[in-house]
Amino acid sequence: MEKKLPKIEIIEKYCKGCHICVEFCPKDVLEMKGFYASVKNLEACISCMQCELRCPDFAIKVITE
Amino acid sequence: MAFDYDKWIRPGKLPHIWCPGCGHGIVMKGLIRAMDTLNLKKEETAVVSGIGCASRLPGYIDCCTLHTAHGRAAAFATGVKMAKPEMNVILVGGDGDGTAIGGNHFIHACRRNINMTYIIMNNYIYGMTGGQFSPCTPTGHKASTTPYGNPDPGFDIAKLAIGAGATFVARGTAFHANQIDKLIAEAIQHKGFSVVEILDDCPTTYGRRNKYKSVIEMMNRLKDVAVPVKAAEKMTAEQLQGKVLTGVLYKDETKPEYTAEYAKVIERAQAAK
Numbered sequence A: 001m002e003k004k005l006p007k008i009e010i011i012e013k014y015c016k017g018c019h020i021c022v023e024f025c026p027k028d029v030l031e032m033k034g035f036y037a038s039v040k041n042l043e044a045c046i047s048c049m050q051c052e053l054r055c056p057d058f059a060i061k062v063i064t065e
Numbered sequence B: 001m002a003f004d005y006d007k008w009i010r011p012g013k014l015p016h017i018w019c020p021g022c023g024h025g026i027v028m029k030g031l032i033r034a035m036d037t038l039n040l041k042k043e044e045t046a047v048v049s050g051i052g053c054a055s056r057l058p059g060y061i062d063c064c065t066l067h068t069a070h071g072r073a074a075a076f077a078t079g080v081k082m083a084k085p086e087m088n089v090i091l092v093g094g095d096g097d098g099t100a101i102g103g104n105h106f107i108h109a110c111r112r113n114i115n116m117t118y119i120i121m122n123n124y125i126y127g128m129t130g131g132q133f134s135p136c137t138p139t140g141h142k143a144s145t146t147p148y149g150n151p152d153p154g155f156d157i158a159k160l161a162i163g164a165g166a167t168f169v170a171r172g173t174a175f176h177a178n179q180i181d182k183l184i185a186e187a188i189q190h191k192g193f194s195v196v197e198i199l200d201d202c203p204t205t206y207g208r209r210n211k212y213k214s215v216i217e218m219m220n221r222l223k224d225v226a227v228p229v230k231a232a233e234k235m236t237a238e239q240l241q242g243k244v245l246t247g248v249l250y251k252d253e254t255k256p257e258y259t260a261e262y263a264k265v266i267e268r269a270q271a272a273k
């Protein structure tokens, strides 16, 4: 069965570019693109929600079904 | 599913004022998740603070809130709780607010064992005013007022709270984000004065001065120093050198709670009329 990928929403108007989500993602899904966090490799995402949980700025949402 | 923080945030208040990587936002999210899990009613919940970066928190939360004078959150919160004992009263603030100027209010709220929850965000510094040392700054560490290293030993907030009479004391960290809501929820449910210390980071005024290269380094330090109480039981004193215990550190459900005791005083006084 194919793995269900979530939708990752990064709200740039809230993101302060702290790198926390990028550094602590266990699957290296995210990267910094300029000032903001951005999705680099969604395929690898395991929907662990760590990035959403840790972001101090309410700037990242992992939307699963 | 993504957690819906929006229902607890006052419309139009984000982005918040905290610096990039400041852990106060992580703590606020933990508090929101705890209030949500417990199904607290906004009109029956008051979040009360003093002054400082940490104390800005109530401004964002959509429930009853009070942003008061520096160090005085416990005094104002006690007023709210005495007037409306049925309310959930949650105090929030920083290490400076709570253990320096507000230290006296803090210990007496503990002593009274009044049914409120105090979340103290310990970033070891006065963040808001540019990084003066606080009573929690560790010995040898640098602040704007201790450029050659702090000669004072720092307070252990949890031990202080236990010694002063708080009946629920827990500690977490901004790194262990998943645990924050659980500790806060358990604290809110406890009948008595509960204290949750969250070891936090202030990259702007503390990290920089103390040679942390990044927010990530500060987060990794929190990860490394924390030892859950259960794990600590199996460790030697040597292994515990430089570590900080996390989890529920103390719980006493036998001690009388202040608003209940006060209700009895009212009854006695009315009977005596």
Ligand SMILES: Cc1ncc(C[n+]2csc(CCOP(=O)(O)OP(=O)(O)O)c2C)c(N)n1
Pocket (backbone or CB within 6 Å): B051, B052, B053, B054, B055, B070, B093, B094, B095, B096, B097, B098, B101, B121, B123, B125, B126, B127, B128, B129, B134, B202
């Ligand atoms: C009566 C009074 N004295 C001093 C100040 C200045 N002051 C504002 S915030 C603060 C310290 C805040 O430190 P902390 O509570 O640790 O919060 P942080 O900013 O680190 O989150 C001080 C000394 C004040 N606002 N009022």
Ligand code: SF4
Pocket (backbone or CB within 6 Å): A008, A024, A025, A026, A027, A028, A029, A030, A044, A045, A046, A047, A048, A049, A050, A051, A052, A062
């Ligand atoms: S949900 Fe987990 S795996 Fe996916 S991007 Fe976030 S931290 Fe990485």
Ligand code: SF4
Pocket (backbone or CB within 6 Å): A010, A014, A015, A016, A017, A018, A019, A020, A021, A022, A036, A037, A054, A055, A056, A057, A058, A059, A060
């Ligand atoms: S953790 Fe949040 S604020 Fe920090 S870079 Fe990621 S999305 Fe931006």
Ligand code: SF4
Pocket (backbone or CB within 6 Å): B017, B018, B019, B021, B022, B023, B024, B053, B054, B123, B127, B128, B201, B202, B203, B204, B205
């Ligand atoms: S000065 Fe420090 S405590 Fe204040 S918002 Fe910035 S990082 Fe947080």
Ligand SMILES: [Mg+2]
Pocket (backbone or CB within 6 Å): B094, B095, B096, B121, B122, B123, B124, B125, B126, B127, B134
């Ligand atoms: Mg502080």
